[in-house]
Amino acid sequence: MALSLAGGHHPRRAASCGRRSGQTASLRAKRETRRDDRAGRSPLALSLARAVVSDDLSSFYTIRLMQERIQGSGADRPEAPYLDRHSVTRSAIVELRLISGQTVSFMSLSGMTVALKTSSSSVTQQQWWHPTRDQCQYGLRKFRQRPVLLRVKAISGKLDLDFSDPSWKQKYQEDWDRRFSLPHITDIYDLEPRTTTFSLKKNRTPLGDGDVSSTDMRNGYVNKDDRALLKVIKYASPNSAGAECIDPDCSWVEHWVHRAGPRKEIYYEPEEVKAAIVTCGGLCPGLNDVIRQIVFTLETYGVKNIVGIPFGYRGFFEKGLKEMPLSRDVVENINLSGGSFLGVSRGGAKTSEIVDSIQARRIDMLFVIGGNGSHAGANAIHEECRKRKLKVSIVAVPKTIDNDILFMDKTFGFDTAVEEAQRAINSAYIEARSAYHGIGLVKLMGRSSGFIAMHASLSSGQIDVCLIPEVSFTLDGEHGVLQHLEHLLNTKGFCVICVAEGAGQDLLQKSNATDASGNVILSDFGVHMQQKIKKHFKDIGVPADLKYIDPTYMVRACRANASDAILCTVLGQNAVHGAFAGFSGITSGVCNTHYVYLPIPEVITTPKHVNPNSRMWHRCLTSTGQPDFH
Numbered sequence: 036m037a038l039s040l041a042g043g044h045h046p047r048r049a050a051s052c053g054r055r056s057g058q059t060a061s062l063r064a065k066r067e068t069r070r071d072d073r074a075g076r077s078p079l080a081l082s083l084a085r086a087v088v089s090d091d092l093s094s095f096y097t098i099r100l101m102q103e104r105i106q107g108s109g110a111d112r113p114e115a116p117y118l119d120r121h122s123v124t125r126s127a128i129v130e131l132r133l134i135s136g137q138t139v140s141f142m143s144l145s146g147m148t149v150a151l152k153t154s155s156s157s158v159t160q161q162q163w164w165h166p167t168r169d170q171c172q173y174g175l176r177k178f179r180q181r182p183v184l185l186r187v188k189a190i191s192g193k194l195d196l197d198f199s200d201p202s203w204k205q206k207y208q209e210d211w212d213r214r215f216s217l218p219h220i221t222d223i224y225d226l227e228p229r230t231t232t233f234s235l236k237k238n239r240t241p242l243g244d245g246d247v248s249s250t251d252m253r254n255g256y257v258n259k260d261d262r263a264l265l266k267v268i269k270y271a272s273p274n275s276a277g278a279e280c281i282d283p284d285c286s287w288v289e290h291w292v293h294r295a296g297p298r299k300e301i302y303y304e305p306e307e308v309k310a311a312i313v314t315c316g317g318l319c320p321g322l323n324d325v326i327r328q329i330v331f332t333l334e335t336y337g338v339k340n341i342v343g344i345p346f347g348y349r350g351f352f353e354k355g356l357k358e359m360p361l362s363r364d365v366v367e368n369i370n371l372s373g374g375s376f377l378g379v380s381r382g383g384a385k386t387s388e389i390v391d392s393i394q395a396r397r398i399d400m401l402f403v404i405g406g407n408g409s410h411a412g413a414n415a416i417h418e419e420c421r422k423r424k425l426k427v428s429i430v431a432v433p434k435t436i437d438n439d440i441l442f443m444d445k446t447f448g449f450d451t452a453v454e455e456a457q458r459a460i461n462s463a464y465i466e467a468r469s470a471y472h473g474i475g476l477v478k479l480m481g482r483s484s485g486f487i488a489m490h491a492s493l494s495s496g497q498i499d500v501c502l503i504p505e506v507s508f509t510l511d512g513e514h515g516v517l518q519h520l521e522h523l524l525n526t527k528g529f530c531v532i533c534v535a536e537g538a539g540q541d542l543l544q545k546s547n548a549t550d551a552s553g554n555v556i557l558s559d560f561g562v563h564m565q566q567k568i569k570k571h572f573k574d575i576g577v578p579a580d581l582k583y584i585d586p587t588y589m590v591r592a593c594r595a596n597a598s599d600a601i602l603c604t605v606l607g608q609n610a611v612h613g614a615f616a617g618f619s620g621i622t623s624g625v626c627n628t629h630y631v632y633l634p635i636p637e638v639i640t641t642p643k644h645v646n647p648n649s650r651m652w653h654r655c656l657t658s659t660g661q662p663d664f665h
């Protein structure tokens with residue numbers, strides 16, 4: 036990830052920002068106050084900073100940093116003019132090594148910008164320095180020198196908790212709140228909100244003049260301090276099924292996240308907004324429903340300039356791909372078919388070119404509908420926009436039939452994919468049951484997560500063996516899958532197997548190939564399984580009639596079912612509400628049955644996996660009756 040601190044202003048936006056924020060007396064006054072604070076260091080920031088220092092170095096980034104000389108310190112100290120608490124990625128601490136050998140650590144803090152820790156040969160004693168937001172944003176211009184290239188190490192921000200410390204829970208919760216705070220355009224701009232233009236009043240019978248609270252109720256405004264609880268089970272023991280405990284006693288710790296929905300105050304003038312929508316990655320049922328709802332909601336706010344970017348991120352820079360004007364009329368019926376009205380693509384994402392294009396097209400809001408890769412791209416775009424001080428909101432909507440996005444109850448399209456998959460399973464079942472020694476084998480998608488296979492097995496009730504990437508197994512030997520198939524043919528006369536595409540990769544030769552987006556191209560376990568079954572029964576001289584069904588693309592090219600269509604509607608609408616509320620670098624999801632906003636980096640740290648100790652996997656095993664294959 037390249038974090039460039041250099042960058043130009045968008046002329047129109049820079050002007051309007053100054054105008055709206057009244058960047059005169061009030062901002063100057065604030066700056067004066069902050070300048071007075073500069074010499075002092077916040078004791079809270081200092082102690083928090085020390086609490087999370089860790090030696091666990093993970094990924095490497097490159098950053099261009101303006102080197103500044105801080106007046107009165109007598110030492111060269113680096114300055115980060117445009118870094119704020121959200122530019123420092125999810126990792127709480129970022130360590131920089133200047134060419135001169137000086138070391139700087141950045142740490143993001145809740146409510147404040149960053150803390151810097153410097154050390155160099157000239158400064159033997161390491162010191163935490165807590166700059167004001169103004170300094171981070173604007174730097175000390177008169178001392179600015181040429182940018183220097185630095186190696187940046189992101190250090191794991193995981194809290195090292197001491198459970199004997201009575202305040203560990205408070206520290207954990209403060210860290211959680213910091214991680215799940217939402218980046219907002221006022222982090223980089225001093226902007227005053229305006230009253231929202233989102234109103235449903237025109238569609239309703241007025242309840243009486245002057246009743247402001249009932250009007251608010253009718254419009255369904257969400258208070259900015261509303262939160263939803265992410266986890267609701269209090270595990271009494273770490274051995275409870277699926278237990279996720281923080282301390283050895285499994286103490287109750289609250290995990291609050293921001294509630295999604297329309298706010299009474301907004302940070303954009305709808306009439307001036309240009310909004311763009313892009314769909315990236317693989318297809319997924321419901322893409323068109325989300326596009327449609329984003330357009331409807333934007334229009335409800337009063338946005339007139341809405342465009343679609345064709346064929347994923349590629350549409351931002353590939354010559355010949357023109358943006359598509361969108362309106363209620365254009366998108367009215369697109370939900371009636373599967374696929375993406377805008378087209379999708381993998382690969383080719385160059386963040387700086389995309390942001391150049393966003394700047395050139397004068398886009399104020401970008402809605403990215405995509406999976407974990409697209410979210411990583413959206414976050415990189417969001418960070419680059421911040422570096423360039425562009426007033427642009429980047430809001431994502433998680434899309435993947437794999438259902439592998441962290442924290443989400445489910446992603447849209449997953450339900451439909453499961454429904455389609457169980458139709459394929461039913462065909463395999465009928466074929467197997469109707470044949471002498473019939474074996475049905477169905478391969479379903481799921482790169483690293485077996486959710487579709489597990490849920491389709493559960494919903495169909497016709498599966499004898501379900502194999503997923505998260506649970507290892509052997510094919511051969513006394514406890515292997517093939518032996519069990521033999522047993523099933525002997526006892527019930529037929530069997531049906533469901534495999535996720537990412538299952539059993541350890542049993543196959545790795546290709547090391549990747550797709551255009553850098554996703555590993557998996558070896559085909561379905562075909563491998565087909566060959567193994569045929570060979571096994573041939574070798575032992577038992578007749579077996581195998582029917583192999585691969586419905587993978589059929590499952591994701593179809594139209595969203597009723598449940599997904601509703602989910603798409605809510606997520607699409609909330610994405611627009613999030614952008615108007617001034618958030619950027621966020622995604623819209625459903626967690627623990629509530630609709631919420633989450634900061635993008637938190638949902639893409641890893642793909643979500645089936646927990647082999649979860650009740651759901653246990654239920655699947657109960658349903659199939661399969662043994663452990665070891």
Ligand SMILES: Nc1ncnc2c1ncn2[C@@H]1O[C@H](COP(=O)(O)OP(=O)(O)O)[C@@H](O)[C@H]1O
Pocket residue numbers: 315316317347348349380381382383384405406407408409410411412413415434435551552554
């Ligand atoms: N780490 C990343 N940083 C920036 N862009 C990325 C990253 N990973 C993927 N992308 C881009 O996001 C888009 C979609 O990614 P992909 O993995 O194909 O699908 P999905 O979003 O469904 O996971 C592609 O254009 C890809 O180049």
Ligand SMILES: O=P(O)(O)OC[C@H]1O[C@](O)(COP(=O)(O)O)[C@@H](O)[C@@H]1O
Pocket residue numbers: 316317318406407408434435436437480481482536550591
């Ligand atoms: O053939 P493609 O388009 O590369 O897609 C294959 C992949 O797409 C998926 O359906 C969804 O993946 P994404 O969420 O990354 O789009 C995977 O299950 C599957 O491995």
Ligand SMILES: [Mg+2]
Pocket residue numbers: 316406407408435
């Ligand atoms: Mg993906």
